[in-house]
Amino acid sequence: MMELISALMPLFVGAPLMLGAVLFVIPNKHPLQPIIGMGSLLALLVGASTLLAVTSDGTVVSHQVGLWPGGIAIAFVADSFASLILTAGTLVAVISFLYMMVSGESQSPAIPALVLILMGGVAGALLTADLFNLFVFIEVMLLPSYGLLIFLSRRGQMAASRLYVVVNLLASTLFLAGVGLIYAVQGTVNLAALAGAGEDPATAVATAVALAAIAVKAAVFPVHGWLARAYASASPAVAALFSGLHTKVAVYIVYRISAVIFEGQSAWMLAILIFASLTLVVGAFAALGENNMRTLMIFQMVSGIGFILVGVSLFTPLGLTSGIVYMVHHMIVMGALLLTVSAIEHTYGSGMLSRVSGLRTREKLVTAAFVIGSLSLVGLPPFSGFVAKYALVLASADAGAVVIAGLLIITSLLVLASMMKIWADVFNGKRETDVELLAARERIRTREGLYEDSSISDEAVEREAALAIEHIDPPRGIIGADGDPHDHRGTRVSVMLILPALMLGGLSVALGLGGEVLLQLAEQASSGLIDTGDYVKAVLGE
């Protein structure tokens, strides 16, 4: 059984790449496109869960590609940490793709193929045990991302895509330079052969160059600014997909390198701690100042990166465990919130706090998804955020970093404040007919493929809105005491569109109530990071 799984490991990378190539050949809008896309994502999820089940007792599965002897071969290796993140990432990808299918975005040219290639790169980056191969897989991950950003960018905006390409390419080049420097000092880029090499100052500095590049990709303060610009003009579903994959893969690499090469040396961990705490505070404050739901969420993402990195910088068993739990929680909850925002933007054409209002009485399901997501993000029981934040605060206090523990709590209050801001404006605001006009304008814009709002005449919008109020019946049971159905008629976010967000929200509740399962998995993962012996042995094939 183990040998079979080990032999099949290259398929995590190979199969998505191959199927992605097949999808490029199949014509657009062919029914096979979504079937193959969703089917292979689900297969990948099954594979990742199998890997998680096998490694959950501390076993490390490895495969020497090409069956070269250990140390020479470029190994694929899965310990419980890699499997856990791979499973969570694939899950977010499956649900984001589901959203793309519902919203019709997956029908744009080449989208399913690009998503599959992206997943191949993500699996490769998580499973490889070689720094240069890591660079290659990061590039494999980024190239389809450029495509996704460009093809699905809103209103044809290219500027943000350019920014994304330039920043990521710069970071990749810097990472490559770091890898070259590590090779110059140590003569190898195999992670296992580099275990503990961080004690040598020259190696440590070379590794720090690579880590700095990864920090750009993870959007750590002070190099976080590009994230909001780049993701803001992307399609919201793509933003959800990227938030679960790109920044989290970068954070995963920080965890891995800190554990294997630095072995948690306190000086380097202190440096990470300083940047992590700055990131979480700056992200939370920046989110407070935003007036657009999407950019607000993206700054929450930045803040979350800070939370996750606090976990690794403590480098105690509890610290790593809580950091990993927070990582999984954050992937799921950010996905839920971004998909909620997506559904609103898709229907009403805007995510501006000042434009959309009064959704609480209009959209019960969207409100439910938002409430679950935001309470989980703030960290209230019974959601997964509570488990993650409680463990993280406990770990900080335990490690003597009381200031950090306080910072985590204060930041959570800031997160609550920014969520209240959305609640007050978008959900609890006065119910106005303007929202109906927004939805009508968005429908006309999509139908006629226009980029600019200004090219749509006000009369057409009013006709469209009147038509919607006349013809779209209110959902059952929504008619209030005043009994005037016309008051509640009109456009609604379709149930299918909000379902993906609700699924992730439900998962967050499940992980909150059954936090024990996730905690145990994360504990196993963190013990593999503290004692890297098994990992090293598996990679070197001993």
Added chain:
Amino acid sequence: MSLALSVGLLAAAGTFLLLQRGMIRIILGFVLLTHAVNLLIISAGGVARRDAPFIGGDTSMAADPLPQAFVLTAIVIAFAITVVMATLAIVSRDDDDTELDTQTENESDTEQNNQGSGSVAERGESA
């Protein structure tokens, strides 16, 4: 020494071009920057040993093949991304907000030019 100087020169030129506003200059900057990194990797393998392996049976002076493989891969990737960036430079050019910014700057320069500010006028003309 000459290798180190070339890396430094290429990196400096690449960084300078990267900080420009036009997309084409940014692309050229990246080409130079990746060359710098490629040379860095080659130098990481050591440049003293540069004989071909397997010929004559003496491997003590054979060049390290691993950095060469790295560089080969990196060149291919850099080429692919250069193509992507070149496409981005062309697709919907009028949407390039960096170019737009430059235009507005020029316009404001010209306005000041009309007000009779000499040095700004020169800049406006040269741009």
